[in-house]
Amino acid sequence: MSVFDHSALRDRIGAAAASLSLNDIAPALVARAVADGSAVLTADGAVSVRTGAFTGRSPKDKFIVRDGLTENSVWWDNSGAMSPAHFDVLLADAQAHLAGGPLYRQDLLAGADPRHQYGVTVLTPSAWHALFIRNLLIRPGEMVEAAANPVAVTIMHAPEFKADPARHGSRTDTVIALDMSRNIVVIAGTLYAGEIKKSVFSLFNFHAPRQGVLPMHCSANLGVNGESALFFGLSGTGKTTLSNAPDRPLIGDDEHGWSEDGVFNLEGGCYAKTIKLSPAAEPEIHAATKRFGTVLENVILDANSLPAFDDISLTENTRAAYPIHVLPAIAKGSVGGTPRTVVFLTADAFGVLPPIARLTPEQAVYHFLSGYTAKVAGTERGVTEPQATFSACFGAPFMPLHPTVYGAMLAEKLKESGASAWLINTGWTGGGYGLGKRIDIASTRRLLTAALNGELDSAEMRTDELFGFAVPVAVPGINPTLLTPRATWADAEAYDRQATHLAGLFRANFEKFGTGADAAPGPRMAQAAE
Template sequence: MAAGAGSTSVNEIAPILVARALGKGDAELTADGALSVRTGAFTGRSPKDKFIVRDALTEQSVWWDNSGAMSPAHFDVLLADAEAALAGQDLYRQDLLAGADPRHQYGVTVLTPSAWHALFIRNLLIRPGEMVASSDNPVAVTIVHVPHFKADPARHGSRTDTVIALDMTRNIVVIAGTLYAGEIKKSVFSLFNFHAPRQGVLPMHCSANLSANGETALFFGLSGTGKTTLSNDPNRPLIGDDEHGWSADGVFNLEGGCYAKTVKLSPSAEPEIFAATRRFGTVLENVVLDAHKVPDFDDVSLTENTRAAYPIHVLPSIARGSVGGTPRTVVFLTADAFGVLPPIARLTPEQAVYHFLSGYTAKVAGTERGVTEPQATFSACFGAPFMPLHPSVYGEMLAEKLRSSGASAWLINTGWTGGGYGVGKRIDIASTRRLLNAAIDGTLDGAATRVDELFGFEVPLAVEGVAPQLLTPRTTWADAEAYDRQAIHLAGLFRANFEKFGDANAAAGPRLAQAAE
């Protein structure tokens, strides 16, 4: 059905949405038929412009140090003004699902004046009737998307003319003043993160896949650590790319698609993701095209945060129903640009909670303006911007899940060895995959290990196919004393970051006193 002036197109499929976006001049086709779009001034999320309505439900439960507060009155005015701004426009409505477990499922209605945003969220959430079990009565969620509407701080209680406002009581979201599509996806995750613990479900910013015999593995990690790349393995069916719930019955995907980073995307190292960027209906965000409309994934002139959004079913190996059993393995990924951490370490349950709450990785020089040397980044639960409750809530839930499941926990460093960024080299992905496979297939369960004197975790002494010296970072440095200084520096950053969590689990962190001795 054609969209006329002031009409609403409901649940249009990809070919129609692509045609609408092209017709409005909001996008262009790549040489392979993907839809290329740009998001203007906002090429990433705006966490400081995110607000939660402060009411009886949220007053005592939300982690207000991490979330802006908006009054119910301000939200009501914002919602009314956003709806008024949409009046008379051609709109695109998508009725989708979030949560592959029908007992913990949301019915998400997204209303937007942008055809490509409608395609984006259609790619990323669950399309009813596609392989996933549906609830007869999912929790209703409404997202009002008005990307060109400018909020008024005095009238709406926002910080700027950009606002992402969530009413947790009514499950209504208003997104205004930004074209960055990731705000739509992450607002769903934020709602889930608030409500899921009340149902005994641990919400997780992680990837998940299955072994050949159906054992589930989880992959936590901040952007740039390899979470999407390492979980996309043709020999391990993918449950999901980014957001999951862990219930008493196992793991379920919150989404129906993938939102993969494409910076320096390699057809040899990441063939599944690369192939997905070449299909009709995939949305490429802020990817520069050459004169022949071919994506140049090495060109970061617009942003390092280039992305591809595509349905999960385009991947060659996915898990039936987007669900898996109770995890056997939990992996925390970090890209340590200081060159200190070993490429793999076994964690006790207490250490696992410590590293979960820490959520460590490191930015490298040149990735952001003003970053001239490695900088530690800590994001609680590997997703602090999307965690409305205090991290301790999720940490305590993870501790209980690890105790009851008996899952093993591992820290895998995909960063640097032989020195920090600019001196050492990035750990090669082939070695990382060997280490990862040895951890999740049980090969390392009885392996000989050493205890790291500073960080306290166990490090395997040998892994087949991996250079032995790689497992002991200090031996890869030309100057061992320089390694010691850098290691103590990083351990101090961990300790300083963890002070906000108090004494609980602090003993599972680095042992600075022992190092000094």
């Protein structure tokens, strides 16, 4: 781990600032953001901000310093490489850029387990970005046990600084650069706050496996006996919605570690999507958006200064950032016992996958490495029909190591824990997008509850002929037809064609892991669809 003198770096940057605001709490940061014009208050008291040209991450502008530590370990096909010399020039130039202006410093923690904890200092010229990261990381003294000497991390956030590709080795004037050896991050040229949060996760994902900890892009909650349930899923699959349940305390919303003792949250807050947010379907999240100090990113306000969550004219990636303690049911200390249940969520817009299926450990690793969901027509410019999306480990952009490293760790964790694994489809049935209908949230919650409480452990199962996983024949409270996707289609032959097509996409995607599709525990077919 890092032996770099972070204190000296932080002090130098702070000393060069015209003013230094040290660990301001939410009211002070809100006041400063409103005063400088970078934020406005909603009628509820939340903070509304815009991120300019960047309303999402810039994965192609992310770089890792290529040195002795990372040379033979980083998954370079997935990460840009930056030389140590280029990084040092970028660091120095970003420091010079921040000098003479206001500076906000937040000293926070990442990792609720003190044995796997980071002391993260974020330096930024922006009050609302300081509020954002204060909401999302662990505030010292709140809820979790602090380590005596957490691993030091420094994040230099210079959103108005423009990188020079020739001078700094970047691709454009936007750059997110991570030095894994010294645990320093420089973020420049983008106002999108999610880059700060995800840089912490990327550092954790690199270092955690060497300590026997599986880093996971998932949400997690607790059962009545303290056992954890994990929810993996890409954006739009219901990960945040389904893990927020009044009868199951939330461990965390997005990023966790699985150690030999159980699960721990990396963060101290939630970064929830708010597109079409409904108080009926997602009451806990909706209530959090009304809280003073919550940061609403790129959410349109109506004439009464209230959020218009259905308005996606600016971006579909509208977000709310708030501390986890505002939720009604949270796990003490943001930790939980060894997982009993692992859930992989997908929103299958092809209308092929069943609403729930039980996976063998081998199938679980296959679907973990696949990381499948589907985009639907109309959600992005140029998308006119369902498109399969595969993101290894349900978070490929944040995985510095090769996915098979994390896959092997998951296989071992499943073996040691005996946890059951389930695939839950929150997407379409009776046809693909535009023909069928989306599976209703009430049915999904009922199926999830049945999986979590062990109700399906001894249920009669059928084996899906194409994908090979086990599907319940009947679940109390669920229309049996829903459990057999082919039966929900008016044209069974059309279903067969669509299913074969999706299976072919799975197989083609899996080839990149160097394992032949015929040998993988995925869909079986005589010939992959063209």
